[in-house]
Amino acid sequence: MTVLFRLMGIHFKEIYRSPEILFWVVFFPSLLTIGLGYAFNQKNEETISFAVAKENILEERGFKPLAPLDQDGLLVERWEKKTSDSTAGKLRFVGYIASQESDEKILLKRGMVQLLVKGEKDFAYHYDLRNQNAKLAFYLVRPLLEQSKAEDDNRIVSLLVPGTRYVDYLIPGLISMNLMMSCLWGVGYALIEKRSRRLLRRLIATPMRKWQFLLSLIAIRWLFGLLNVSILLTVSYFVFDFKLVGSLFAFLLIYTGAFFAFGGFAILLGSRTSNPETGSGLINSFTSPMVIICGVFFSYQNFPDWIAPPLKFLPLSLVTDALRLIALEGVTWGFLSWRLLVLGIFGVATLILGNKIFKWN
Amino acid sequence: MLLSIKNIHKTFKTVKALRGVSLDLQRGEFVALLGPNGAGKTTLVEIIEGLQKPDSGDVHINGMTWKKNFKDIQKILGLSLQETFFFDRCTVFEVLRLFASFFKVRDEVVEKILTRIGMQDKRNAYSMTLSGGQRQRLALGIALLNDPELLILDEPTTGLDPKARREIWDILQELKDAGNTTLLLTTHYMEEAEVLCERIVLLDQGHILKDQSLESLLLESGHKDLNEIFLNMTGRRLSDDSVV
Numbered sequence: 001m002t003v004l005f006r007l008m009g010i011h012f013k014e015i016y017r018s019p020e021i022l023f024w025v026v027f028f029p030s031l032l033t034i035g036l037g038y039a040f041n042q043k044n045e046e047t048i049s050f051a052v053a054k055e056n057i058l059e060e061r062g063f064k065p066l067a068p069l070d071q072d073g074l075l076v077e078r079w080e081k082k083t084s085d086s087t088a089g090k091l092r093f094v095g096y097i098a099s100q101e102s103d104e105k106i107l108l109k110r111g112m113v114q115l116l117v118k119g120e121k122d123f124a125y126h127y128d129l130r131n132q133n134a135k136l137a138f139y140l141v142r143p144l145l146e147q148s149k150a151e152d153d154n155r156i157v158s159l160l161v162p163g164t165r166y167v168d169y170l171i172p173g174l175i176s177m178n179l180m181m182s183c184l185w186g187v188g189y190a191l192i193e194k195r196s197r198r199l200l201r202r203l204i205a206t207p208m209r210k211w212q213f214l215l216s217l218i219a220i221r222w223l224f225g226l227l228n229v230s231i232l233l234t235v236s237y238f239v240f241d242f243k244l245v246g247s248l249f250a251f252l253l254i255y256t257g258a259f260f261a262f263g264g265f266a267i268l269l270g271s272r273t274s275n276p277e278t279g280s281g282l283i284n285s286f287t288s289p290m291v292i293i294c295g296v297f298f299s300y301q302n303f304p305d306w307i308a309p310p311l312k313f314l315p316l317s318l319v320t321d322a323l324r325l326i327a328l329e330g331v332t333w334g335f336l337s338w339r340l341l342v343l344g345i346f347g348v349a350t351l352i353l354g355n356k357i358f359k360w361n
Numbered sequence: 362m363l364l365s366i367k368n369i370h371k372t373f374k375t376v377k378a379l380r381g382v383s384l385d386l387q388r389g390e391f392v393a394l395l396g397p398n399g400a401g402k403t404t405l406v407e408i409i410e411g412l413q414k415p416d417s418g419d420v421h422i423n424g425m426t427w428k429k430n431f432k433d434i435q436k437i438l439g440l441s442l443q444e445t446f447f448f449d450r451c452t453v454f455e456v457l458r459l460f461a462s463f464f465k466v467r468d469e470v471v472e473k474i475l476t477r478i479g480m481q482d483k484r485n486a487y488s489m490t491l492s493g494g495q496r497q498r499l500a501l502g503i504a505l506l507n508d509p510e511l512l513i514l515d516e517p518t519t520g521l522d523p524k525a526r527r528e529i530w531d532i533l534q535e536l537k538d539a540g541n542t543t544l545l546l547t548t549h550y551m552e553e554a555e556v557l558c559e560r561i562v563l564l565d566q567g568h569i570l571k572d573q574s575l576e577s578l579l580l581e582s583g584h585k586d587l588n589e590i591f592l593n594m595t596g597r598r599l600s601d602d603s604v605v
Contacts, residue, residue, distance in 0.1 A: 006462040010448050010455065017450040017487075197446035202503075205410055205442070206463040207435045361412055 003208060007216035015224060025186070026228050029178045030235045036174070037167040037240050045082075045090040048137050050115040051098040051107050055079060057120065058095045061145060069096070074106050083144070093144060115141060163328040167240045172323035173296035175229055176258065180290065180316055182228065183262035184269065184283050186221040187214075191270035192279035195359065204360045218263040222256070229255065246326035250336060254326065257343040258319040264350030265315070271358040290316040315346050363388045363511055363543050364409065369418035371404055371567075378404040379415070380567040386511075391537055391544040393554030395587065396564035397599055402547040403443060405564070406515050409545070410440050422511060436464070439509030439542075441500040443516050449489035453480055453499055456488055457506065464507040471506070478502040478532060494525025501532060512536070513545045518553060526553070533557055549599050551587040561587065565595055 015021050052058060055065075055077060063079035077097040084090045096113055098104040107113045114134035116126040123145060127134035194200050203213060236242035244251065269286060273279050293300055294316035301308050311317055318339045325331035364386035371379040378401045386392055394402050407413040409420055411427040411434065420427065422434050447456045457471045475481050478498040483491065491499065497517055504512060514533075518526040534557065536542050548554055554561055554575075561578055563571040571578060571590070582590045591599045 002465075003462050006459050010451055010459050013455065014448055014450045198442060198444060199446060199448070201412065202442055202445045202447075205412060205435075205440055206460060207432060208463040361407075 004212050004216055004219075007208075007213060008220050011216055011220040012223075015220070025182060025224055026231060029174065029228055030231050033171060033174050033232055033236060034239055036170055037236070045092050047092045047094060048140050049094045049096065049113045050117055050137055050141050051096040051104055051113045052117045053097070053099060054120065055095075055097050057145065058097075061147070063093070063095055066094070069112075074103065074110075076103055076107070081144070091140065093141065113137075117141065117145060163243075163245065165240075167236075168242060168328055169324070170297065171232070171236045171240070171242050172327045173320050175232055176294075176316060176319040176323050177291055177296045178228060178232070179225060179255065179258045179319060180262050180287060182221050182225050183218070183259060183266045184287055186224070186266075187217045187263055188266035188270035188283055189276070189279055190217060191267070192273055193276055195270075195274040196276055200360050210358075210360070214267060218259060218266075221263075222259045225255070225259065242327075244327050246330040250326050250333070251323065253340065254319060254322040254336065254343075257340045257347075258315075260347035261315045261319075261343040261350070264347040264354060267358070268350040268354035271354045274359075290314065293317075295320050313342060315343060318343055362386070363423055364545070365419075365421040366405075366409065367419045367421075369405065369408060369415045369420070371401075371408065371413070371415050377567055379408075382418070382564075382567070382569055384562060384569065384572065386543055386545060388510075388543055389540055390560055391533075391558045392546070392560045392562060393558035394545060394547040394562045394564055395549065395551070395554050395591075395599065396547075397549055397591075397597060399566075400549075400564045401567040402549075402564055403515055406440075406513050406545065406547055410438065410513055411435075436507060437510040439504035439507060439512045441497070441504045441514045441517055443519065445500050446496070447488040447499065450487050452485045452487060453491070454484040456499065457502055460503045461506050466506050470508075474502045474505055477505065477535070479528065492525070494521045494528060497521060497525070497529055498532070501529065505536075509542065511543050511545070515547050516549070517546070518548070518550065526550075530556055551591075551599055554587060563587075563591060563594070565591075570594055 015025065055063075058079040058081075061081065063081040066078040066080050068075060068077050079095045079097070081093045081095075082091070083093070096103075096107055098107055098116070104116055108116070114127055114131055115137040118124045118126060123142075125138050125142065127138055129135070191200070200213075204210060233242070233244065265286065269282050270279060273282065291297075293303070293311055294314050295311075296316070300311040300317060303311065312321065322336055322339045325335055362385055364384070366382060366384045369379050369382045370377075382401070382405055384405075394405065396402050404413065408415050409422070411431070423437060425434050427434060448459075451459075454471065454475065457474060458468065461468070461471050475484055478501055480495065480498055480502065483495060488496065488499065501514070501517060504514070518529050521529070530553070533544065533546075536544070537557065544558070546553070546558060558575070560574050561571065562569055571594075573581075575587075578587070578590060579585065582593065584590045584593060588599050591597070
């Protein structure tokens with residue numbers, strides 16, 4: 001045990017004496033959560049922008065003139081109107097006056113508007129039907145310009161169920177992404193870097209056991225990961241009022257299962273190469289697709305039906321889903337046990353394979 | 362006999378690194394394995410160190426083999442590899458203490474080693490701040506932690522300036538004077554072999570060309586130094602960097 005603790009002590013010192021590692025491991029994830037949380041969180045006031053040909057309709061509907069927009073060769077007038085009601089919340093409408101077709105195109109290309117309103121009385125609404133924001137702008141701008149209310153407005157009720165905000169969905173995803181990154185870079189890349197500096201070769205020429213070295217690397221990342229998750233949860237609680245509904249023990253268990261699985265992948269990916277650039281490419285080629293397809297930022301159920309079911313068995317999906325179930329729904333063993341089992345299988349398989357092809361020299 | 366190597370062959374893809382090398386070392390001998398770059402020196406010592414397996418041939422260390430007595434051999438072996446880096450942000454003392462734990466060596470021994478390699482003043486310096494010579498001294502200190510019966514140093518002074526090289530030689534000379542250690546040293550510096558070792562093994566293209574004492578080698582060949590002997594035998598120089 002002395003050897004294991006000494007090795008852990010060495011890895012610990014290497015991390016806490018490196019300000020840049022501390023920043024990436026501990027503080028960056030919290031900053032990322034705050035940044036993304038604010039970016040995607042429900043805003044107090046939503047801005048809806050659109051373009052019309054003439055300002056008289058806006059004036060008639062109670063819009064107030066703003067300072068004209070003069071940017072990169074585009075000079076257009078802007079009008080603003082703020083509304084507030086129980087169905088749509090606080091809205092700020094900004095109407096751009098695009099008297100020429102060329103102005104319309106520039107406004108669209110620069111993403112300033114996604115909806116064009118043409119005609120003076122019988123309005124025609126032009127927008128990309130596949131664009132959800134444009135569709136939303138249409139549904140909100142039309143009643144305002146045509147001075148009508150949607151027939152079913154009185155059936156709209158504001159939904160304020162705890163744990164249903166996007167930020168609630170996002171935080172468990174960010175935690176699982178951090179776990180994966182911490183393992184793959186902290187263990188996988190560390191192995192490659194140490195191999196390139198011939199340190200692995202020197203270590204195995206001693207009575208140190210190989211498993212002691214690998215375990216010490218994973219264990220110290222597990223400990224730093226705990227610190228990282230604690231900071232993340234604390235920041236999320238104070239900044240976004242994010243609360244862990246389920247059991248902390250279940251959360252820790254999935255966290256440990258994730259480390260086991262990702263630790264295995266880290267050893268597998270770091271098992272051969274001694275070139276840090278190749279290693280970096282290998283790790284990126286594993287992590288980048290995972291971040292996109294495993295439900296960190298949006299549900300993998302948005303993918304076509306034929307691909308969504310297998311995606312839930314990917315290691316990052318398993319961890320993300322499990323953490324969400326625990327954090328948001330308070331779900332415990334029933335839905336978690338099979339996920340832990342699959343994570344365990346991933347861990348064992350990658351550890352066996354990684355160990356088989358591992359190059360210490 | 363402490364080390365016995367019999368008919369070692371090793372091939373890497375199409376390159377024959379060792380072609381039937383045999384070598385014996387008696388206890389207390391200081392032997393230099395001398396040869397130009399690519400002669401097969403590192404391959405041979407790594408096979409002796411158990412870091413590589415030979416295609417054929419046997420290695421016996423104190424009558425033991427790597428296959429049967431892995432742990433026992435590690436206990437009596439001290440080694441320093443070519444160009445090793447340690448944990449960047451750990452101090453000299455911490456690195457020594459870590460390696461000491463592998464051999465179950467106490468902290469008092471670590472203190473003695475620090476003094477022996479002349480790095481007491483650098484005990485709290487991060488290994489990333491050490492010069493090449495200091496890093497080699499640290500590597501030598503690690504090799505000495507378990508008070509090895511057989512010490513194998515692979516080009517311990519390559520790339521060092523003359524002063525740093527002298528400092529390593531002084532430590533090795535003290536070891537030689539103490540008489541408890543057997544040393545196998547690879548080098549392509551003729552002077553290093555002449556200063557430290559009484560027996561010279563000349564290796565070239567995987568073959569042992571000569572294996573005898575320095576005096577008899579010089580006497581027999583009629584040349585005044587090893588470089589001339591090697592030049593006469595192979596038509597090539599030992600090193601382009603042989604002047605200390």
